[in-house]
Amino acid sequence: MRLPFTKMHGAGNDFVVLDATRAPLALDTAQLQRLGDRRFGVGADQILVVEPAPSPDVDFGYRIFNGASGAEVEHCGNGARCFVRYVRGHGLTDKASVRVRTVNRVLELTEQADGRVTVDMGAPAFEPSALPFDPAGLTPRVENGFPLWPLAVDHHGVEVAVLSMGNPHAVLWVDDVDTAPVATVGPAIENHPRFARRVNVGFLQVVSRQRVRLRVHERDAGETLACGTGACAAVVAGIRLGWLDSRVDAELRGGTLTIEWAGGAVRMTGPAETVYEGEIEL
C-alpha cells in the first residue's frame, strides 16, 4: 500500500498526519511503528489520524498513536494545533475554528491571525483515579490545598503533582531544567508501579509568575522537544500551588507555548508547521 502523509511539527514535537476522511485507514501496530521509526520509516513522536466526525457536535474525529510503540493515546496538544492547520490546508474545512473528538474529550482548535493556533484543551482532572494513580498508603504534602505525592524513585524520594489532561501527567519541580535528570528519573516515574497506564513526566522550573521552563519525558516517546498536554499540566499544577498567574509562557526546548487557565478548560497557544508531504510504501 502506498500511503500519502504530511510531516508536521508543533514546537519541535513532530508528527506524521494521515487523512482517513475519504476512506477508513486500518493500520496495524507494525505499520504505525514503521511510520514513527526515524531510521526505517518517516520518523515522528506521534501519528495523527484525521477521521470523519463521529458525532454531529464535532467536525472531525482525532486519533493519536505514539510513534515508537504504535499504541493509541488519549490526547496530544501540539498535534491538535497541527491538526487544524492540516484540515484547513488540505481543504477539508474552511472553518476558522474546528471542533474535534478524541477518545475522551472534545477540543476546539482555532487558527489565529498571527499564524499561531489556540486550542481549547478541555479541563484538567485531579482525582488520582483519572490517570490512574494509586495513592494507597501515601500521605501527600498539601500546599495551597493541592496534594504533592511522595514517590520512591531509584532509591530517592521525589514529590510529584499528578493530574490528567485526558492523558496522564506527573509534574516535579527543579531548580534548573538544563541539569534536570530527565533521562533517568523520567523513565523511572513513567514506569512506576503506582501509574497503572504509565505516565508523562514534566520537569518544571519556575522563572517568574508568568514564565516557566519545562522539559517533558513522554510516555512511550522519551524526551520530546515539546509536549502540549505536558505544558498544560505543569502550568495548571503551578497555578493550583499558588506559584503562577493564570497566563504563563512555557519555554520548551523546541519553542514557547502560552498556557491560560482560570478554572475550567485550559487554553494553549503555539506554533504549528508543515515540514513536507510524502508517500510511503507500507
Ligand SMILES: N[C@@H](CCC[C@H](N)C(=O)O)C(=O)O
Ligand atoms: N506530544 C503530546 C502528547 C502525546 C501523548 C503522550 N506521549 C502520551 O502517551 O500520553 C502533546 O503535545 O500533548
